[in-house]
Amino acid sequence: xxxxxxxxxxLDLRTRRRTVAPVAAGAAARSAAGLLAAAGLPRPGSxxxxxQPIDGELDPGPIAERARRLGCEVFLPxxxxxxxxxxxxxxxxxxxxxNGRWLDLVIVPCVAFDGAGHRLGFGAGYYDRHFSFLALxxxxxxxxxxxxxxxxxxxxxxxxxxxxxxxxAVVTEKHFYQVGTG
Numbered sequence: 001x002x003x004x005x006x007x008x009x010x011l012d013l014r015t016r017r018r019t020v021a022p023v024a025a026g027a028a029a030r031s032a033a034g035l036l037a038a039a040g041l042p043r044p045g046s047x048x049x050x051x052q053p054i055d056g057e058l059d060p061g062p063i064a065e066r067a068r069r070l071g072c073e074v075f076l077p078x079x080x081x082x083x084x085x086x087x088x089x090x091x092x093x094x095x096x097x098x099n100g101r102w103l104d105l106v107i108v109p110c111v112a113f114d115g116a117g118h119r120l121g122f123g124a125g126y127y128d129r130h131f132s133f134l135a136l137x138x139x140x141x142x143x144x145x146x147x148x149x150x151x152x153x154x155x156x157x158x159x160x161x162x163x164x165x166x167x168x169a170v171v172t173e174k175h176f177y178q179v180g181t182g
Contacts, residue, residue, distance in 0.1 A: 005159075006120060010111050013120075013153050017056030017111075020150065025059065028150060028173035033062035035176045039169070041146070044070040046104035049089050049143075051077055053109070058148050058173075060107045075103065079126065087126045100130050103143040108167065110149035117166040117179035118158040119147050131165045144168045144180075151175065 020028070042048045048067050050060035064074050075089040075098055088097045100106065108127055112120040121127060131145060147170035154172070168180035 006123070009155070010120060010123065013111050014055055016152060017150065020056060025056075029059040030062045031173040032058060032148060032171045033060075033066060035173075036063055036146070036171045037066060039171075039176050039178070041144070042067045042070060042072050042105045045072060046070075047073045047075065047098070047102060048105040048107065049075040049077065049100070049103050050107045051109050057109045058150055060148055063107055063148075077126070087130055100143060101133065106131070106143045106145050108145050108147050110147040110153055110170065112153050112155050112158060113147050113149055113167065113170045113177075114155050114158045115177065115179065116157070117147075117168065117170070117177075118160045118164060119167050119170075120158055125163065128163050128165045132163070135163075135165050146171060148172075 036042075042063070048064075050064045051057070053059045067074055074092045076092065077087050078090045078097070080086045080088055089100055089103065090097050108119065109121065110119050111122065131143070134145070145165065145167045147167045149170060149172055151172040151174045160166070166180065169176060169178040171177070
């Protein structure tokens with residue numbers, strides 16, 4: 001069964017993520033931020049969203065720090081309805097909530113990813129629901145959805161669910177994988 005395989009993969013990679021030593025995780029986060037910067041992201045003055053890392057996720061903190069230095073507005077996801085699995089983005093400072101359509105770059109946490117831009121998350125579907133409008137387009141300008149993960153979270157192939165929204169790119173501590181157009 002597809003859901004059983006996804007569940008086992010989630011469990012395995014989340015467990016492995018939690019075993020990464022804090023010093024190694026910090027170095028990986030800085031390396032990923034450097035690779036994203038080398039790709040020209042985030043752009044100065046843009047609106048970006050990052051997440052608060054949990055459960056051993058790669059920390060987007062160095063990306064957010066660079067974004068602030070570039071004059072970007074930084075937003076964080078905020079769950080608005082757990083039952084309906086809905087979220088919006090709130091500004092770190094001052095600016096009210098923002099619909100994801102108005103973001104330029106969204107750093108998305110991954111449990112697993114593949115070379116085609118498919119992502120496996122925690123399984124609640126918040127990001128897929130919020131950015132479902134992107135699945136209706138063959139190409140989009142914004143927001144760019146960029147997964148953030150450790151290199152060991154890359155798998156050969158993920159079978160996407162019908163509701164999954166593909167990523168534009170994924171950055172790890174070792175590579176910047178651009179898979180979409182934008």
